[in-house]
Amino acid sequence: MSIEAKEITKKFGQFTALEHVDLKIPSGELVALLGPSGSGKTTLLRIIAGLEFADSGTILFDGEDTTHRNARDRRVGFVFQHYALFRHMTVFENIAFGLKVRPRNVRPSKEQIHAKVHELLGLIQLKNLAGRYPSQLSGGQRQRVALARALAVEPSVLLLDEPFGSLDAKVRLELRRWLRQLHDEVHITSVFVTHDQEEALEVSDRVAVMNEGRIEQVGTPDDVYHRPITPFVYNFLGNVNLFHGRIDEETSIQEGATGDPVYVRPHLLEIHRQPNRGGGHFRATIKHINSAGPLVKIEALSEWGDPVQVELSQEKFRELQLTKEETVFIIPKELKVFQKKAI
Amino acid sequence: MGSITVAAGKSPATRRVAAAATGESVAVRSILIGVAVLFLALFIFLPLAIVFSQAFAKGMGVYWASLRQPDALAAIRLTLLAATIAVPLNLVFGVAAAWCIGKFEFVGKSLLITLIDLPFSVSPVVSGLIYVLLFGLQGLFGPWLARHDLQIIFAVPGIVLATIFVTFPFVARELIPLLQAQGQEEEEAALALGASGWQTFFRVSLPNIKWGLLYGVILCNARAMGEFGAVSVVSGHIRGRTNTMPLHVEILYNEYQFSAAFAVASLLALLALTTLLVKTVVEWRARRQLAESAAWGEEGQIA
Numbered sequence: 001m002s003i004e005a006k007e008i009t010k011k012f013g014q015f016t017a018l019e020h021v022d023l024k025i026p027s028g029e030l031v032a033l034l035g036p037s038g039s040g041k042t043t044l045l046r047i048i049a050g051l052e053f054a055d056s057g058t059i060l061f062d063g064e065d066t067t068h069r070n071a072r073d074r075r076v077g078f079v080f081q082h083y084a085l086f087r088h089m090t091v092f093e094n095i096a097f098g099l100k101v102r103p104r105n106v107r108p109s110k111e112q113i114h115a116k117v118h119e120l121l122g123l124i125q126l127k128n129l130a131g132r133y134p135s136q137l138s139g140g141q142r143q144r145v146a147l148a149r150a151l152a153v154e155p156s157v158l159l160l161d162e163p164f165g166s167l168d169a170k171v172r173l174e175l176r177r178w179l180r181q182l183h184d185e186v187h188i189t190s191v192f193v194t195h196d197q198e199e200a201l202e203v204s205d206r207v208a209v210m211n212e213g214r215i216e217q218v219g220t221p222d223d224v225y226h227r228p229i230t231p232f233v234y235n236f237l238g239n240v241n242l243f244h245g246r247i248d249e250e251t252s253i254q255e256g257a258t259g260d261p262v263y264v265r266p267h268l269l270e271i272h273r274q275p276n277r278g279g280g281h282f283r284a285t286i287k288h289i290n291s292a293g294p295l296v297k298i299e300a301l302s303e304w305g306d307p308v309q310v311e312l313s314q315e316k317f318r319e320l321q322l323t324k325e326e327t328v329f330i331i332p333k334e335l336k337v338f339q340k341k342a343i
Numbered sequence: 344m345g346s347i348t349v350a351a352g353k354s355p356a357t358r359r360v361a362a363a364a365t366g367e368s369v370a371v372r373s374i375l376i377g378v379a380v381l382f383l384a385l386f387i388f389l390p391l392a393i394v395f396s397q398a399f400a401k402g403m404g405v406y407w408a409s410l411r412q413p414d415a416l417a418a419i420r421l422t423l424l425a426a427t428i429a430v431p432l433n434l435v436f437g438v439a440a441a442w443c444i445g446k447f448e449f450v451g452k453s454l455l456i457t458l459i460d461l462p463f464s465v466s467p468v469v470s471g472l473i474y475v476l477l478f479g480l481q482g483l484f485g486p487w488l489a490r491h492d493l494q495i496i497f498a499v500p501g502i503v504l505a506t507i508f509v510t511f512p513f514v515a516r517e518l519i520p521l522l523q524a525q526g527q528e529e530e531e532a533a534l535a536l537g538a539s540g541w542q543t544f545f546r547v548s549l550p551n552i553k554w555g556l557l558y559g560v561i562l563c564n565a566r567a568m569g570e571f572g573a574v575s576v577v578s579g580h581i582r583g584r585t586n587t588m589p590l591h592v593e594i595l596y597n598e599y600q601f602s603a604a605f606a607v608a609s610l611l612a613l614l615a616l617t618t619l620l621v622k623t624v625v626e627w628r629a630r631r632q633l634a635e636s637a638a639w640g641e642e643g644q645i646a
Binding site for chain 2: 049050051072075076077078080082084085086087097101150152
């Protein structure tokens with residue numbers, strides 16, 4: 001089922017959570033709503049689910065207006081950040097809940113419910129824990145139960161609110177791969193909210209980057225990462241160095257010049273011992289070296305006093321034999337400039 | 344539910360360290376404990392012992408006879424009737440009020456909380472007088488009631504109304520913190536899964552508050568049976584008709600029938616002891632439930 005949000009605006013008192021948001025989600029896609037906290041991503045998800053209602057704007061499911069339908073009638077599967085499992089029910093009862101509360105004429109038989117729950121327990125690999133209570137499960141197990149519970153009612157849309165937000169790093173990684181796999185098998189239109197850019201880029205088919213109640217850019221992970229259309233998107237999707245300068249001869253930064261801010265990712269800066277013959281370099285003093293991890297991270301101070309972050313490979317680092325307080329030449333390989341919008 | 348392990352609270356080790364750090368010397372501790380024990384003995388155990396010793400002072404025969412007296416039986420019946428009406432009604436009102444306050448934001452919420460506390464802050468005698476002023480012969484609705492031959496004051500309806508009023512806060516007060524701690528995610532989950540409002544309430548919300556609810560009901564019941572002031576004002580003390588147990592005790596005592604008075608009083612004391620026992624058990628379960636909700640909430644906040 002495709003989802004379309006049109007001109008959605010939502011205010012909480014004085015605070016504007018969403019402002020004229022438009023978003024189209026094609027059927028069968030896995031879309032990430034990515035943004036910092038307070039960007040309105042969870043509110044948008046809850047409005048799509050029918051748990052919250054927009055002040056203005058419409059929500060269409062498969063072109064059909066569902067704006068005024070509540071969560072119960074929208075047939076969405078919703079997975080909460082803190083699981084929201086029914087604490088007084090076992091895993092089995094939790095997953096069966098959505099089937100058991102159906103009106104009698106459409107309720108599956110006991111045997112059918114049993115079969116369905118066991119099928120889902122197999123899917124989430126928790127077959128042997130059917131009789132446990134949520135408090136006896138680990139965070140990752142609870143999240144999988146929450147997912148199975150949402151899938152049990154065979155929703156037309158799956159909505160996940162920071163699904164891995166409260167899990168530790170290792171389980172997160174495992175679960176998000178699992179979610180990707182699951183989506184490839186089930187092909188249900190899914191939207192998930194996250195503030196973790198890595199998660200969004202790895203799992204989703206498309207990413208909608210949100211900021212201050214607006215959608216900044218929608219595109220494939222490749223698009224938003226390599227072709228960001230706003231400074232915010234560039235900034236949010238990875239580390240960045242920001243220089244206030246003017247560009248000369250294509251790739252050199254002039255000190256103190258006024259102009260549009262220049263953005264460079266840390267791994268797109270090269271460190272050299274000699275000045276570049278063709279120009280386009282600047283001088284910097286190394287202040288801190290962190291060589292733990294796959295990349296060596298270097299913090300330096302540019303000749304005009306801006307902090308600069310550089311990432312280089314361990315190989316390159318060994319080759320250069322850099323030390324603290326040493327002065328080096330930095331050459332940007334790729335610069336990004338966003339023209340200031342005329343106001 | 345029996346096998347749920349609770350992860351809330353400090354570990355025993357941290358608690359011990361804290362006790363050592365903030366602990367007092369042995370002398371101070373024994374003095375404090377001694378004072379508390381002495382106080383309890385003087386003001387609680389001694390009166391309780393006297394109630395029972397006085398009740399049985401003239402032997403079992405007199406004890407049973409004074410309980411089987413028609414007036415005593417009528418008082419017991421009336422007390423049970425008032426409690427049977429007041430407790431279920433307050434159960435419903437209390438859950439409804441606590442539900443609104445615990446789960447929703449609305450204008451006038453703090454006013455509602457204050458109103459719920461009103462019966463606690465107003466003297467029971469004043470609560471009784473309110474009903475006299477409303478429904479008494481000279482009261483606001485008095486003439487209308489008289490014309491329709493309805494009697495509320497100095498009759499059973501007045502007693503029931505007064506009882507409902509003074510016992511109103513118990514259930515609501517008990518549930519509000521519990522409902523607030525639990526938040527509404529589980530209810531939202533139930534709705535998203537297709538449950539109706541009633542299904543959500545009976546299958547998700549109610550099981551989550553059952554121990555707190557039971558605790559509130561027990562306290563409510565104890566107060567309903569033991570209420571004196573408000574009931575005294577509206578009852579009119581008509582023997583065999585509008586006397587509840589506490590009022591009956593007073594009358595017997597004023598007539599120097601000490602054994603009979605204490606015999607009926609011993610029933611109330613027994614009720615109190617049973618209430619305490621049940622309360623202890625339920626309170627323990629309720630606290631566990633609250634701790635679980637809190638642990639649940641805390642876990643969420645870590646993220």
